[in-house]
Amino acid sequence: MTNEFLLAGFGGQGILFAGKLIAYAGLYAGKEVSWLPSYGPEMRGGTCNCSVTLSDLPIGSPLILNPTELMVMNTPSFDKFIGSVKAGGMAFIDSTLVEGTSDRTDIKCFYIPATGMANENGLKGMANIILAGKMLKEIGLTDEAVIEKALKKCIPPKKADKLEANMKALRLGMDFNG
Amino acid sequence: MPEFKRPHALTDAYLHYCPGCTHGIVHRLVAEVIDEMGIEGDTVGVCPVGCSVMAYDYFNCDMMEASHGRAPAVATGVKRANPDKFVFTYQGDGDLAAIGTAETVHAATRGENITVIFINNTTYGMTGGQMAPTTLPGQITQTTPYGRNTDIEGFPVKMCEMLSQLDGVALAQRVTVIDPANIRKAKAAIRKGFEYQKNKQGFSIIEVLSTCPTNWGLTPVQAIERLKNDMIPYYPLGVYKDGAVRNKEAAAQ
Amino acid sequence: MAEKSLMKGNEALAEAALRAGCKCFFGYPITPQTEIAAYLSKRMPKVGGVFLQAESEVAAINMVYGCAGSGIRCMTSSSSPGISLKSEGISYIAGADLPCVIIDVMRGGPGLGGIQPSQADYYQITKGVGHGDYHIIVLAPSTVQEMADCVTRAFDLADKYRMPAVVLADGLLGQMMEPVAFDDAEIVMSDASGKPWAANGHKNSRKHNIINSLYLQAPELEDKIRARYERYKQVEENETRAVADYCEDADIVVVAYGSTARLAKSAVDEARKQGIKAGVFRPVTLYPFPVKELNDAVKNAKKVLTVEMSMGQMIDDVKLAINCSRPVEFFGRTGGVIPAPSEILAKIKEMGGNE
Structure with a gap:
């Protein structure tokens, strides 16, 4: 079993962080993992994406061109990548930020108003975590202990007070129906 | 009366320098300072590319040969790995003030605890007398056959003046070795540079105005006259900066 | 063996260098290898090592020359255009028979090129980089764990054969994260022991050492090079991996x-x-x-x-x-x-x- 995630949005939305969280969750769940960011000047506020692979086998290419799971947090990324999702794959779309819907019938699209949900729940800036929670749920990686360990690993010690809020955001995502 | 003999810090090798060249005197002064401070076993010297390229055969301490202009970077590598050793570079004007300007300026501004001996003879000696960064306006060299024209070749670089503006520099002093009084001053300056290094007080550069009778086309005596009459007015002797950059209390002792 | 964590290839390599006793790192920022410098600037002062950001790649490689000449394990890293600048220094290091480690995280060229992954510097690196008759050891990792393992081996081989060793990676390996593990051994910085040729002060107990690549007598230079090629033969016989x-x-x-x-x-x-x-x-x-x-x-x-x-x-x-x-x-x-x-x-x- 191999999951190939492509996460995309603007710099500053926590795209790389969400990718890292998924990678650590995979690692602690006993998978082979890789994480590859887009890098360069676009990191400073422009578009940003990262590829994450979780697999039962050693990973060849860390670069994902046709994801099985796509997460998008802005319209340009949605337009750019929605066509690249493998048939049978899933797309996780922040519907607060992305205009429009996909007419693809061979993939499953989740429209999650993650940014709106984050703002309503006092979790500003954690839409990425809500989306990550939903993705983990949908691929069946739901062991709370694993996820919490991953989150702890990803949050730097000086931001340890944010752990609880992050866990809340993750659960919101996991419990989201739609 | 102290006996006049070869300093221990110089090997027995014959110097290859031309008659009337002042490299030999400066080598001797550096070696005397090393002897007097008793630091030969803890000193690493770095040679340049230029006439003194083979100075590694003349100094008895451990030596390294750097590529052209890079001696201050090489010295930085030695010093950072071995902060308790004495490290000096010995460089000419082409090496230090042309191809190696960046390395010189940045070692200086870092306040690297090294001592730089800078031989300024206004010419590229080893390659046969081409224009150096320090060649005087109007000076005829192999590559300025009509005299250095400042409209075309620009102006000479005054390293001590320039480096004295940098906070990392503890000592920037210009000396010469054309007579006993100046030789004594030159030696005192070199000694001071090594003392600053000993106390980890910053970068020191001792610029020595030197002669190159061969490439200047002059006799040794005429060369000394030229140095006095033409070079010193353009490159005034003296202390351009003096004062510990760090560990100031050690300086006071 | 400690628990695996995710690290970028560049960071894993930097950590492994420390653990190999690399006491001094001289670097200069250039994408996509800058994480190596950033990582070591944080770690070096904590473990008694030296991190120095040089004024140029030219200066950095010459600092390596000086440090390696004094017998201390040291490293520099760069990416393609910066390696071109280092070529002079690499030639001198090879000519003076000094061990050191150089990292090249390749990007697209020629010229300023781009910053995305590339392998277009194969000729440059495997043919020695600079001028003259010589070789340098080149190791090419393909995972993040191997980025770490290769740097350890590079230090060992460099010391064993007294020659520069390069870890040749690319932007993809440098930037990606994979699980990597390090053992819990204490970090011990290298010294000059076992390097009687080092120019680090003779302590009045031996003849002066000279670190040099200049030999004006042609037969003498030829002899030096031939002796070096005898060593290369050993490298070719014993050190291939695939x-x-x-x-x-x-x-x-x-x-x-x-x-x-x-x-x-x-x-x-x-x-x-x-x-x-x-x-x-x-x-x-x-x-x-x-x-x-x-x-x-x-x-x-x-x-x-x-x-x-x-x-x-x-x-x-x-x-x-x-x-x-x-x-x-x-x-x-x-x-x-x-x-x-x-x-x-x-x-x-x-x-x-x-x-």
């Missing part, structure tokens, strides 16, 4: 190194699923090139395919190694474009791999 997968019965052997080898492996895995007899051969040492290992790997093959992120450079060494005993074809992407496994698979099929 990994061969599915080559035993392969009709087509794909040869690729570094991150490209991972992409080739994905393509070959897919080919095998489709019943195509393909294998993949990955040189881990680029100098010394694994000639014997490659000949073993292709002994039953009909054709060889070289895949690189360049217009084709290693292919020359592949042809030489097997003495053109089989057709050697090429597939590559360049300028920072990463070849897709599907493209490599298509090339395998085009070569008759689906017969």
Whole structure:
């Protein structure tokens, strides 16, 4: 079993962080993992994406061109990548930020108003975590202990007070129906 | 009366320098300072590319040969790995003030605890007398056959003046070795540079105005006259900066 | 062995350097290797090492020359344009028989080129980089764990043979994160013990040491170089490393190194699923090139395919190694474009791999 995630949005939305969280969750769940960011000047506020692979086998290419799971947090990324999702794959779309819907019938699209949900729940800036929670749920990686360990690993010690809020955001995502 | 003999810090090798060249005197002064401070076993010297390229055969301490202009970077590598050793570079004007300007300026501004001996003879000696960064306006060299024209070749670089503006520099002093009084001053300056290094007080550069009778086309005596009459007015002797950059209390002792 | 964590290739390499006793790092920022400098600037002061940001790549490599000349393990890192600047210093280090480690995280060229992954500096690195008759050891990792392992080996080989060793990676390996583990051993900084040639002060107990690459008498220089080539022969005989997968019965052997080898492996895995007899051969040492290992790997093959992120450079060494005993074809992407496994698979099929 191999999951190939492509996460995309603007710099500053926590795209790389969400990718890292998924990678650590995979690692602690006993998978082979890789994480590859887009890098360069676009990191400073422009578009940003990262590829994450979780697999039962050693990973060849860390670069994902046709994801099985796509997460998008802005319209340009949605337009750019929605066509690249493998048939049978899933797309996780922040519907607060992305205009429009996909007419693809061979993939499953989740429209999650993650940014709106984050703002309503006092979790500003954690839409990425809500989306990550939903993705983990949908691929069946739901062991709370694993996820919490991953989150702890990803949050730097000086931001340890944010752990609880992050866990809340993750659960919101996991419990989201739609 | 102290006996006049070869300093221990110089090997027995014959110097290859031309008659009337002042490299030999400066080598001797550096070696005397090393002897007097008793630091030969803890000193690493770095040679340049230029006439003194083979100075590694003349100094008895451990030596390294750097590529052209890079001696201050090489010295930085030695010093950072071995902060308790004495490290000096010995460089000419082409090496230090042309191809190696960046390395010189940045070692200086870092306040690297090294001592730089800078031989300024206004010419590229080893390659046969081409224009150096320090060649005087109007000076005829192999590559300025009509005299250095400042409209075309620009102006000479005054390293001590320039480096004295940098906070990392503890000592920037210009000396010469054309007579006993100046030789004594030159030696005192070199000694001071090594003392600053000993106390980890910053970068020191001792610029020595030197002669190159061969490439200047002059006799040794005429060369000394030229140095006095033409070079010193353009490159005034003296202390351009003096004062510990760090560990100031050690300086006071 | 400690628990695995995710690290970027650049960071894993930097941590491994510390653990190999690398006391001094001299660097200069350039994408996509800057994490190495950033990581070591944080770690070095905590473990008694030296981090120094030089004024240029030229200065950095010459600081390495000085430090290595004093017998201390040291390293510099850069990416393609910066390595060009270091070429002078690398030649001098080789000419003075000094051990050191140089990291090249390649990006697209020529000129300022781009910042995306590339392997277009194969010629430059494997042929010594600078001027003169000499070799440098070149190790090419293909995973983050190998980024760490290769740097350890690079230090050991550099010391053993008194020559520079390069870890040749690319932006993909430098930037990606994978699980990596380090043992819990205490970090011990290197000193000059075991290096009687080091110029670090003779303590009045031996003749002065001279670190030098200048020999004005031609026969003397020739002797020095010949002696060095005797050592290179030892390197070539003893230090080649390569990994061969599915080559035993392969009709087509794909040869690729570094991150490209991972992409080739994905393509070959897919080919095998489709019943195509393909294998993949990955040189881990680029100098010394694994000639014997490659000949073993292709002994039953009909054709060889070289895949690189360049217009084709290693292919020359592949042809030489097997003495053109089989057709050697090429597939590559360049300028920072990463070849897709599907493209490599298509090339395998085009070569008759689906017969």
